Amino acid sequence: MPNGHNEVPFSDVEQAIRLVRQHAAEWNINPAKVGIMGASAGGHLASTLATHYTSKETRPDFQILLYPVITMDANFTHAGSRENLITKNPSADLIAKYSNELQVNAQTPQAFIALSSDDKAVLPQNSINYYLALLKHNVPATMHIYPTGGHGWGFRDNFTYKRQWTDELEKWLRDGVKL
Template sequence: MKKILFLPLLFITMMLSAQDSVELPLWPDGAPNTNGLTGEQEELEGGRVANVACPTLTVYRPAKPNGMAVIMCPGGGYALLAMGHEGHDMAAWFTTQGITYAVLKYRMPNGHNEVPLSDAEQAIRLMRKYAKEWNVNPRRIGIMGASAGGHLAASLATLCGSDATRPDFQILFYPVISMQKGVTHGGSRKNLIGETPSAELEQKYSLERQVSSRTPQAFLMLSADDTTVPPVNSINYFLALRGQNVPATLHVYPTGGHGWGFRDSFTYKRQWTGELEKWLREGLSFPEQ
């Protein structure tokens, strides 16, 4: 009987902890660039959105913040955003651990490859701007992403223009990493850099080639049977990180395919949540403040 009563109470506690949220416009005075999209945002099935013209950052604040923050970039092939299971649905899980959690609704490239990364950089600027107000340590802010959102997160981790926009760690769900044909996800490649990109552009966004000793520590997870984004994306990125002596951990689950996010239907949800929770608690190292 006690166990039956405990589970609903735990669920209610998790939901309440994620209700303290605020949505901020990413560029209140106008973005420095454009993707050419105008009009109303499109609301699609399954919590997905498209035609994002006004990017935002939704921040969920925990009742007892531990100083850490995570910014999530949902996936969607650089064409749309899976804002539910790869975004807002994870809020309670993070905030119950004391982690400030934010979901980035970023703009699609639509022929302008620099636009998503500029939104990710602005998101981390905002998080650091309000760090004191939100009880966040500005040196403990991580970027997270799934699928194409994982590519955006890894882009910020490897291509960030300055220390001001460099994340302190990265968490990647079954990420697109490379733009090389035969390795990449075709839709993400086409939407980000076009049908016939220059060799320089392809090289720039093949992130396994952009890793340096300054790239932040990483946690990667994927399924071995992912036929949408080949596992070699994560494997090569992991090897590149280790080659630069960047702390990294890689979890490959036997089955599950692609796009599971926070869905209960993923067989190994208990495993990945447990392993990520432990990594966030014990596996990260930060420089002395």
């Protein structure tokens, strides 16, 4: 956890991408096909890397976001995620910096986004506004919204749409990712 140091998670995730690319040959990974996946607050970290990366080496080639926290706008964000990352009383600049829907540009990597429309913990506006920002900048994006499931379904076997979302993700990774 950042413990008041909002740059720590980002620094860690950039180092993780560097590490994967540095060991790509050893690990039999294509260094040009390295992505990031995150759910909920982890989705915020993944989308932060996708919109704030500092070099070609740390830019993910794609992002997979499950019911992600995207914005720090108090009207739509997950309050606990916001407080843990940027404190209870952040500056307007910090709110804007970590509202990733505001940071999308044409170099943002393509995205696969999945969520439930009945998510009360992380409101669907997080994903929808990010998706619209991606489209505005002509970034390839796929979004799947399931009618039920709430928050945190991830790989739960009892999630009604588990088979659908995992099949869609597999298809997207196989056929839809434009690398």
